[in-house]
Amino acid sequence: xxxxxxxxxxxxxxxxxxxxxxxxxxxxxxxxxxxxxxxxxxxxxxxxxxxxxxxxxxxxxxxxxxxxxxxxxxxxxxxxxxxxxxxxxxxxxxxxxxxxxxxxxxxxxxxxxxxxxxxxxxxxxxxxxxxxxxxxxxxxxxxxxxxxxxxxxxxxxxxxxxxxxxxxxxxxxxxxxxxxxxxxxxxxxxxxxxxxxxxxxxxxxxxxxxxxxxxxxxxxxxxxxxxxxxxxxxxxxxxxxxxxxxxxxxxxxxxxxxxxxxxxxxxxxxxxxxxxxxxxxxxxxxxxxxxxxxxxxxxxxxxxxxxxxxxxxxxxxxxxxxxxxxxxxxxxxxxxxxxxxxxxxxxxxxxxxxxxxxxxxxxxxxxxxxxxxxxxxxxxxxxxxxxxxxxxxxxxxxxxxxxxxxxxxxxxxxxxxxxxx
Amino acid sequence: xxxxxxxxxxxxxxxxxxxxxxxxxxxxxxxxxxxxxxxxxxxxxxxxxxxxxxxxxxxxxxxxxxxxxxxxxxxxxxxxxxxxxxxxxxxxxxxxxxxxxxxxxxxxxxxxxxxxxxxxxxxxxxxxxxxxxxxxxxxxxxxxxxxxxxxxxxxxxxxxxxxxxxxxxxxxxxxxxxxxxxxxxxxxxxxxxxxxxxxxxxxxxxxxxxxxxxxxxxxxxxxxxxxxxxxxxxxxxxxxxxxxxxxxxxxxxxxxxxxxxxxxxxxxxxxxxxxxxxxxxxxxxxxxxxxxxxxxxxxxxxxxxxxxxxxxxxxxxxxxxxxxxxxxxxxxxxxxxxxxxxxxxxxxxxxxxxxxxxxxxxxxxxxxxxxxxxxxxxxxxxxxxxxxxxxxxxxxxxxxxxxxxxxxxxxxxxxxxxxxx
Numbered sequence: 001x002x003x004x005x006x007x008x009x010x011x012x013x014x015x016x017x018x019x020x021x022x023x024x025x026x027x028x029x030x031x032x033x034x035x036x037x038x039x040x041x042x043x044x045x046x047x048x049x050x051x052x053x054x055x056x057x058x059x060x061x062x063x064x065x066x067x068x069x070x071x072x073x074x075x076x077x078x079x080x081x082x083x084x085x086x087x088x089x090x091x092x093x094x095x096x097x098x099x100x101x102x103x104x105x106x107x108x109x110x111x112x113x114x115x116x117x118x119x120x121x122x123x124x125x126x127x128x129x130x131x132x133x134x135x136x137x138x139x140x141x142x143x144x145x146x147x148x149x150x151x152x153x154x155x156x157x158x159x160x161x162x163x164x165x166x167x168x169x170x171x172x173x174x175x176x177x178x179x180x181x182x183x184x185x186x187x188x189x190x191x192x193x194x195x196x197x198x199x200x201x202x203x204x205x206x207x208x209x210x211x212x213x214x215x216x217x218x219x220x221x222x223x224x225x226x227x228x229x230x231x232x233x234x235x236x237x238x239x240x241x242x243x244x245x246x247x248x249x250x251x252x253x254x255x256x257x258x259x260x261x262x263x264x265x266x267x268x269x270x271x272x273x274x275x276x277x278x279x280x281x282x283x284x285x286x287x288x289x290x291x292x293x294x295x296x297x298x299x300x301x302x303x304x305x306x307x308x309x310x311x312x313x314x315x316x317x318x319x320x321x322x323x324x325x326x327x328x329x330x331x332x333x334x335x336x337x338x339x340x341x342x343x344x345x346x347x348x349x350x351x352x353x354x355x356x357x358x359x360x361x362x363x364x365x366x367x368x369x370x371x372x373x374x375x376x377x378x379x380x381x382x383x384x385x386x387x388x389x390x391x392x393x394x395x396x397x398x399x400x401x402x403x404x405x406x407x408x409x410x411x412x413x414x415x416x417x418x419x420x421x
Numbered sequence: 422x423x424x425x426x427x428x429x430x431x432x433x434x435x436x437x438x439x440x441x442x443x444x445x446x447x448x449x450x451x452x453x454x455x456x457x458x459x460x461x462x463x464x465x466x467x468x469x470x471x472x473x474x475x476x477x478x479x480x481x482x483x484x485x486x487x488x489x490x491x492x493x494x495x496x497x498x499x500x501x502x503x504x505x506x507x508x509x510x511x512x513x514x515x516x517x518x519x520x521x522x523x524x525x526x527x528x529x530x531x532x533x534x535x536x537x538x539x540x541x542x543x544x545x546x547x548x549x550x551x552x553x554x555x556x557x558x559x560x561x562x563x564x565x566x567x568x569x570x571x572x573x574x575x576x577x578x579x580x581x582x583x584x585x586x587x588x589x590x591x592x593x594x595x596x597x598x599x600x601x602x603x604x605x606x607x608x609x610x611x612x613x614x615x616x617x618x619x620x621x622x623x624x625x626x627x628x629x630x631x632x633x634x635x636x637x638x639x640x641x642x643x644x645x646x647x648x649x650x651x652x653x654x655x656x657x658x659x660x661x662x663x664x665x666x667x668x669x670x671x672x673x674x675x676x677x678x679x680x681x682x683x684x685x686x687x688x689x690x691x692x693x694x695x696x697x698x699x700x701x702x703x704x705x706x707x708x709x710x711x712x713x714x715x716x717x718x719x720x721x722x723x724x725x726x727x728x729x730x731x732x733x734x735x736x737x738x739x740x741x742x743x744x745x746x747x748x749x750x751x752x753x754x755x756x757x758x759x760x761x762x763x764x765x766x767x768x769x770x771x772x773x774x775x776x777x778x779x780x781x782x783x784x785x786x787x788x789x790x791x792x793x794x795x796x797x798x799x800x801x802x803x804x805x806x807x808x809x810x811x812x813x814x815x816x817x818x819x820x821x822x823x824x825x826x827x828x829x830x831x832x833x834x835x836x837x838x839x840x841x842x
Contacts, residue, residue: 006503009503009505009508010503012508012512013503013507013508015523016508016511016512016515016523016524016525017507017508017511017524017525017526018524018526018699018702018703018706019703019706020702020703020705020706020707020710020711021500021526021706022501022710022712023501023502023503024501024502028502028503029502029503030502030503030504031496031498031502031504032495032496032504033495033496034495034496034497034498039496039498039502052498052499054498054499054714054715055497055498059496059497059498060493060494060495060496060497062494064493065490065493065494068489068490068493069486069489069490069493069494072481072485072486072489072490072689072690073481073483073486073490074453074454074455074481075452075453075454075455075460075480075481076455076476076480076481076689076690077452077455077460077473077475077476077480077689078473078475079442080443080444080445081444081445081449081450081451081452081460082427082430082431082434082444082449082450082451083451083452083453084430086434086438087430087433087434087437087438090437090438091433091437094437102436102437103437103438103439104437104438105438105439105442107561108529108530108533108691108715109529109530109533109713109714109715110714111533111713112529112530112532112533112561112562115561115562115563116561118563119563119566122563140528140533140536140537140711140712140713141533141536141562141563141564142536142539142540142543142562142563142564143562143563143564145540145709151709151710152708152709152710155708155709262714263714268493268497268498268715268718268720269493269497269715269720270529270691270715270721278439281439281441282439282440282441284441285439285440285441285442286441287573287576288566288572288573288576289441289443289572289573290441290561291443291561292530292532292561293475293530293531293683293684294475294529294530294689294690294691297689299689299690300691
């Protein structure tokens, strides 16, 4: 039950922001403070954050807070003046990518990064056609809404967009590579020149899949053969979250033409980027100017650089792998007692737990997923659900998540599953 | 001449960011510190900033720095949790708008705001047609590049976009309202349903014009009659810059359907918004989800709220009007001695000085404008140039610009004009 103060804030919020400004949970959560994997409400009750991938190195990490505070007091202006912060950061970040990915352009959000990547791909290919997965999400701009079918049901797919099957390792209903080939053939039959295959390397909104059998590499090759680019959307899997590799695409031994970065890049500060081959940026730059007012300003570069350094110094990628494996093992044990759990998948600290009413028919247990998400919230653990039927528990905590936090999550999840009976 | 250290940084920058990442000035400027209207280089030489509208309440204003530092250390997460900062700010900001503009959605950049406004207009109208001025700039996304002809010359105009004449008060070559009417008729003749008229209320990239004779109101009415919306792009003129009014559109006694905000909103922190009638947001929200990861997070709301409070407490809008008028008067005096100055226009602290080789033929003096911009930079004064021929000096300082700063600018401009001979 909401307190009178909460009810009043909710009413004021709806008045000023409108009804479509959604909140999580049946009972909205109102954190006032964050630290590491914890969010605290006004009564100082700690909530275990097993969901927020943006605060990737932990809420309010002192290194990032210090960088932001210091640089904000010193200088914060645009990239048409010369400043070492963007150069230092770009060199350091690019050292994390394989050749020939040697250039980057900075933006403020993952949406701006994906949108710019589409512009570069369209400029390079001279085409308009974009291939994405059937339940993809790539951002909020006009161009990205067209390639984000998960945003709206019932809207027609734009004529230059083709939807393909995600590599669903659970139901095995689709064939990603065959689907991409068919989409390319269909585009060509209809006189649409392909510009890009745009894929989230962890297939988050499709339900969390992490293929490692060369599917991405094979699909990328098909698109390149047709004159388009392979854009790896690393906004969600990037920066070590998947544990075994810095970038999700590396799992599949493929080098993208363009890579887009966002969410965890500044641990909450709005900073994002497109990384790619210099020839692609040069080609685009000869045709069109691109200037992003806040993109790459000294504060965002200092914040992002602090995140990158902490990621290395605290070896959070290894932690993501170790704690992720530990958590998956614990979930497997829960699955032995809870038939609702149909599948456990994902990589590192990006885990999907698919709930089904029947393991044989694999029928999505959508209502149960919502009940568990809300039940965990009442038990002070924060997660969410994803997938076309919203029946996949999405467990995606800050990368400083430790085994003790995994134990707590497992204990509370067990209780919640028991309650569901 | 660049020092060896600067030359090395330039080379590193080009290697990591590519050649299309442009810098201002023949000799790039490398500030290391900012305060009020001043930017300082590494030798602590002060440069008078008469150009940067983002640091609107002054570089590194302590109120904004404190808000950012404090909130970053406390909590910075997304708007699907309940937090008072966005509600407090939204209510306060909306109190600055006339009825019926009663709702807002927060984004991170002016580009995201303009892009969202187009999505809302297209959802509302069921149309795709957009009308913008001939040399407009509205942002960097795919959809906005289509309506930003100033970004690229030689690219064809998209079939659903119509370009109209800016209300050029100097050459009087076009008729804005007649041009909008003709664009609407042309769209309808070609079966394109109008979605929006999108106009920067100070026509910045077109050369800085500030009509106040009802042109905007008349054009808005035409678009509404055709089923479209009038979107006021206040990213540049908004937040008191034009002196006589908080928002540029108010000069023309017209109430837009949607208003987009950006640049000065967070004094450099990436925060932006769309303001509009709740019915429009509701209609859009029923059709499509919109969630912006960093948009409206506590840090950006605290930063933006600090800016709004300082704007009021220091009465910077009045200062913009008074110092703007003073500066324009000083420029008029310069014009008596310098025939290069063909026209002085603008409002408050958004001033355009159009340079012509001949006042009778009004021939644009593009090369002279570049020479003056670079000459002033050598004299430690920062401005830029705008307009289709880049011959309009753009003077757009932080709003804390005082008469003594105007005097300094006028003195250095006089010297630079004298040097030009």
